[in-house]
Amino acid sequence: MIPPPPRPLPHATVARLPDYLRILADLANVGEDTVSSGRLADLAGVNAAKVRKDLSHLGSYGTRGVGYEVSVLLDQVREALGLTAARAVVVVGAGNLGRALAGYGGFEERGFPVRALVDADPAKIGTVVGPLDVRHADDLPALAVELDLRVGVIAVPSSTAQDAADRLVAAGVHALLNFAPALLSTPAHVAVRRVDLALELQVLSYYERQLRLAAPDTLSTS
C-alpha cells in the first residue's frame, strides 16, 4: 500500500524506456515469454549492458541464466513511466499540423487518446476533425475538468505558443508537448518537451554532409 518511492531515473534511461516498452509489447503479441538483454538490445539498436543497467534502475529483477519475463517487464516499464492509466490529450491549434496530430492514430495506440481540439480562431470553431469538433480555446478550463485532460500539445505558430501554454497551465494541464520553435516560460511544476521538426531536418542535414564528405561515393546499384 506504500505508493512506490519516486526514485529518479537517469535522463538517458527515461528516453530509452519507451523503446523497450514498444518492443516488449511486440514480443508479448507474438507470444514470447522471456527475453534476454542481448535480444532486447538487438531489437532496440543499443548495447546489451546498457539495457541491463537501464532495467536494473527500475528495480526490475530478471533471472540469471534465463532472462526477463516479458509480461513482468512490461508492467514494470509501464509503471516506471507512469503509464498505468491512459492520459487524455488536448491539441491546441487546428491548423495543418494540429489537425493531423489530432487525427494521428499513433497516440491512442500508445495510451494517449486525443479527446479535444481547440483553436482561438472563430472561423475554425465547430469544424470537424475525425471524431472531434474544434472547440474554442476559451473553453479549455471547462474541457480540462470534463474530459480529465492531462497533456497539452501545442501546435500553433511561435507567436502564440506562449499564450497557448499559459492557457493550458491555467486550465490545470501540466504536461506540454510544444511543436512551435519557441522557448516557453512556465511554472516549475510544469513539464515541457519541445519537438522541432525543422530542427531535426537541419541536424540531419549536417550529419548527411559529414557522411558524404567522409565516405566518398558508395553507389547503390539499381
Place this chain on the structure above:
Amino acid sequence: MIPPPPRPLPHATVARLPDYLRILADLANVGEDTVSSGRLADLAGVNAAKVRKDLSHLGSYGTRGVGYEVSVLLDQVREALGLTAARAVVVVGAGNLGRALAGYGGFEERGFPVRALVDADPAKIGTVVGPLDVRHADDLPALAVELDLRVGVIAVPSSTAQDAADRLVAAGVHALLNFAPALLSTPAHVAVRRVDLALELQVLSYYERQLRLAAPDTLSTS
C-alpha cells in the same frame, strides 16, 4: 578555393546550432546588428559559456567587448550546418501524418521545401495535397533525379518503414527522417534521425509525474 575542412562538431553543439540559427534570423529581422553570448543564451535558454564554446567550435570569431555580428554569425551557422542551399524534401506516405507534413509550412520557411509526396497505395495516387499531387512510390527514382530530392521523410506505418527507407536509399536519398517507431537498417553512408511522437508523450508523462510528486501543489491563480 580550398573546400572548408570538414571539421567534426560535438553532437550536443550540432543539436543547438539550429536554435541559434532561428534566433539569429529573428534578430536580423528586427534589425539587430550585434548580439552577445549572454543575450543569445537567454533567448535560447542555455548557459552563456555554452554558447561561446559552441560558436568557437565553428571557428567563429566574435569581438571582445562587443559581441558577435548577427549577419556574420548567421552565415557561419548556416555554413556549418550545410544549409547554404535549399534541400528538396520528399514525404513517403500520404496518410494523416504524411499529408500534414507535406502541407506544413514550417519546413519550407527553414530551407526544406517539400517537393514530392508519394505512397504505395494506388487509391491515393493522384489525390491532391496543397500544391502537390500524390505520386506512386515506384516513381521515386525518377522524381529524385528530376526534383533533386535530398531528404526523405518516412511517414508510413512501422511495418512498411523499412521498405520505404530501402526505396529512398535506392533512389539516392541519403538523409532520412523517420516518424515510424521502428529501427531502420541502412547503409553506413545514410544519415537517419527518428522522431517518435508517442515516445515524446511517454517521456513527458514521466517527468510530469516526477514534478507532481516532488512539488505538491502550486495552484496557478486565475
Place this chain on the structure above:
DNA sequence: CCCAGCTTGTGAGCCTGTGCACAAGCTCCC
C-alpha cells in the same frame, strides 16, 4: 549431486559535455 553453459547485475575506467572562472582583448570616454 555436480558440472557446463547461459544470463544478469555491477564495479571500474573512459569519454563527452557542462559550468565556472579568468586572462586576453576591444571600445569608448576623459
Place this chain on the structure above:
DNA sequence: GGGAGCTTGTGCACAGGCTCACAAGCTGGG
C-alpha cells in the same frame, strides 16, 4: 594617451553516461 567597462575564448574540474569485463547465480542434463 590611458584607464574603465564589457565581452570573448578557453583551461580546469566535475558530473553523467557508456562500455567492458567479470563475479554471482540459475537451469538442465548426466
